[in-house]
Amino acid sequence: MILSIIIPVYNVERYIDKTLKSILSQNAFPFTYEVIVVNDGTPDHSMEIVERYRYSFDKLTIINQENQGLSCARNSGLKIAKGDYVWFIDSDDSIPQDAFESLFPYLTRHRHEVLAFDITKIEEETGKKLTEKIFLKPKYYHLYNTSHNGTELNKKIHTGIVQRFIFCKSFLSRCHLAFTPGIIHEDIDFIVRILLHANSILPIAKPCYNYLLRSTGSIMSSLNIKSCTDRIKIIKLWNKIESEEHLSKMQTAVIEDNIFNICYGLLISSPRNVSSYEQFLRQNRNYIIRRGLTAALYSIFSYFSLGKVAKTSYLLINLLKK
Numbered sequence: 197m198i199l200s201i202i203i204p205v206y207n208v209e210r211y212i213d214k215t216l217k218s219i220l221s222q223n224a225f226p227f228t229y230e231v232i233v234v235n236d237g238t239p240d241h242s243m244e245i246v247e248r249y250r251y252s253f254d255k256l257t258i259i260n261q262e263n264q265g266l267s268c269a270r271n272s273g274l275k276i277a278k279g280d281y282v283w284f285i286d287s288d289d290s291i292p293q294d295a296f297e298s299l300f301p302y303l304t305r306h307r308h309e310v311l312a313f314d315i316t317k318i319e320e321e322t323g324k325k326l327t328e329k330i331f332l333k334p335k336y337y338h339l340y341n342t343s344h345n346g347t348e349l350n351k352k353i354h355t356g357i358v359q360r361f362i363f364c365k366s367f368l369s370r371c372h373l374a375f376t377p378g379i380i381h382e383d384i385d386f387i388v389r390i391l392l393h394a395n396s397i398l399p400i401a402k403p404c405y406n407y408l409l410r411s412t413g414s415i416m417s418s419l420n421i422k423s424c425t426d427r428i429k430i431i432k433l434w435n436k437i438e439s440e441e442h443l444s445k446m447q448t449a450v451i452e453d454n455i456f457n458i459c460y461g462l463l464i465s466s467p468r469n470v471s472s473y474e475q476f477l478r479q480n481r482n483y484i485i486r487r488g489l490t491a492a493l494y495s496i497f498s499y500f501s502l503g504k505v506a507k508t509s510y511l512l513i514n515l516l517k518k
């Protein structure tokens with residue numbers, strides 16, 4: 197079997213029909229695939245809709261579990277996946293009509309560890325569509341359709357949406373890669389660890405995923421204090437990786453660069469004049485600034501930019517203010 201598609205389901209009765217229809221209506225021959233739906237204890241009627249598809253598609257598997265969160269639901273699907281590759285698709289998104297046709301050559305001709313591709317972002321309220329390239333800047337577009345080491349692609353590709361990647365299952369198993377339970381920003385944590393270990397990432401110049409920008413109801417539609425505390429948890433998880441794994445200088449630089457980004461973001465992008473955030477900052481400000489400066493000093497030469505110099509100066513000024 198070529199591909200396992202893993203779909204966690206929780207409170208998506210408005211969307212899951214379109215998601216499944218977009219997958220099951222693909223022209224798949226001779227493409228062999230399975231769909232694994234993980235019912236993460238959804239309280240609505242989502243699973244009644246899923247059950248209707250079970251009778252017409254014999255490769256649809258359902259896992260029922262108590263609510264454990266997105267990471268655990270994805271990990272549950274990953275454990276039973278039979279495909280050579282796995283694709284994590286969210287239950288409020290969809291894939292284009294020609295997605296399988298576009299991906300088939302890349303999934304069968306060469307065994308890349310990771311495929312990465314453009315996505316189409318769709319605003320729920322307006323229906324407006326915007327193609328977002330996998331690369332952050334046009335100057336990197338020449339890297340399309342050639343294989344790259346993960347450390348080479350750090351700071352060049354988007355890392356916040358795991359659905360825009362397809363992973364070789366044996367690569368994930370060999371490197372013991374799974375999602376961290378119980379955190380927001382699990383995609384960033386996961387993709388950074390992918391970049392540490394992948395030796396063959398192939399960026400494809402084709403939008404193969406439709407990402408719905410929901411107005412309400414998604415985990416990321418409102419920023420809360422857990423978003424801040426979980427970023428601290430991610431930093432500490434990465435600290436542990438540095439201390440326990442035998443990383444190269446460039447692998448360590450990837451971690452340190454992303455720690456720097458998190459620390460700077462916690463000081464700049466987080467909600468101001470909110471009492472819970474002010475309390476969070478009082479408790480963690482010193483650690484955030486000092487850890488951010490340490491990360492900057494380690495990674496600035498490997499991933500140099502004038503913007504990073506300016507951000508490092510900002511952290512230093514904040515340290516001196518105290």
